């Protein structure tokens with residue numbers, strides 16, 4: 001059974017970022033429970049990835065299961081054009097309530113990348129509707145990642161991202177240097193100089209700045225100073241450019257604050273949420289906008305031009321409500337700093353390894369940056385052999401475990417990483 005399943009998978013199914021004809025190995029999963037992924041061959045893996053940042057409360061969570069089952073009995077889906085429902089309204093209320101001040105208009109999109117497209121379109125439409133259509137370019141920082149769709153790709157890092165493959169169709173935006181001001185070091189004013197100079201120069205043609213607040217995720221797992229983000233906010237105000245914070249990876253506690261924007265005490269004009277919004281159960285994202293943006297777009301009868309089939313899907317909204325409430329009722333504010341400390345201690349042996357460039361932690365994110373890229377197929381196997389699920393990329397071996405992970409499981413995870421990293425010399 002397992003063999004025929006794997007054979008069909010290998011022959012016919014595309015997995016992320018791998019060849020269709022000579023793909024990297026995949027491990028068949030039977031089920032998952034709490035922080036454990038149980039493979040078809042019976043092996044259990046402690047999950048260090050929370051299914052790409054999303055599964056914050058663990059797998060097979062009874063509260064989320066119940067929310068989903070209860071909603072399924074009422075309706076799995078209904079179109080959002082001309083209809084509405086409690087799961088969407090309750091979720092929107094909750095997001096308005098907990099998000100940074102001023103974000104009051106909620107667009108329920110179907111994935112992180114789509115919520116970024118929605119954010120970009122909102123910014124462009126805003127300036128068109130308010131009589132400045134020439135403000136139609138975007139600015140961002142190098143080292144970012146915002147998704148795989150065309151609009152999102154155009155604001156991903158031009159080198160690490162997929163720009164070179166798609167140069168002919170990607171709009172050319174403005175890129176400032178990567179924020180070179182590590183979170184844990186005193187802020188160096190000069191790190192903001194390039195951003196400042198570029199926003200000043202291009203403000204007349206800029207609709208918005210988009211960036212990941214404080215944590216640059218898939219573009220390099222870098223943590224930069226909240227002071228930099230504060231300066232971005234100030235510059236956007238000074239030069240009349242909208243600010244979009246992509247909190248898809250950081251939102252809902254991951255960076256140690258409910259939103260990474262809170263670390264800098266700022267509110268963006270537009271904010272994207274996704275990943276952990278449904279506790280990793282379903283694909284759902286949200287684009288939150290300020291009244292200025294919403295009213296601007298809607299002035300003189302304007303409408304926002306986006307409306308996907310599965311907008312506001314009731315199942316996804318119901319499970320998102322349950323997940324966000326579960327988080328708010330939990331002791332995440334004490335647990336996440338404990339996770340940080342435990343990872344910091346657990347990764348300590350890696351700091352002394354010659355082939356390790358850096359070890360850093362923030363919130364429930366732990367990173368061991370190697371000097372050379374790792375060999376994916378073999379390192380993946382070494383992790384699985386040690387009963388943990390960690391999926392590095394490039395030079396980065398990192399974890400962002402479910403928030404419900406126990407100290408013992410976290411210790412197993414970090415010591416397996418130290419051991420495997422030590423073997424990569």
Ligand code: PMP
Nearest residue numbers: 111112113145146147217248249
């Ligand atoms: N923005 C950020 C910051 C992300 O980390 C991701 C996903 N890794 C996305 C956008 C895209 O989200 P999705 O994969 O759900 O389309």
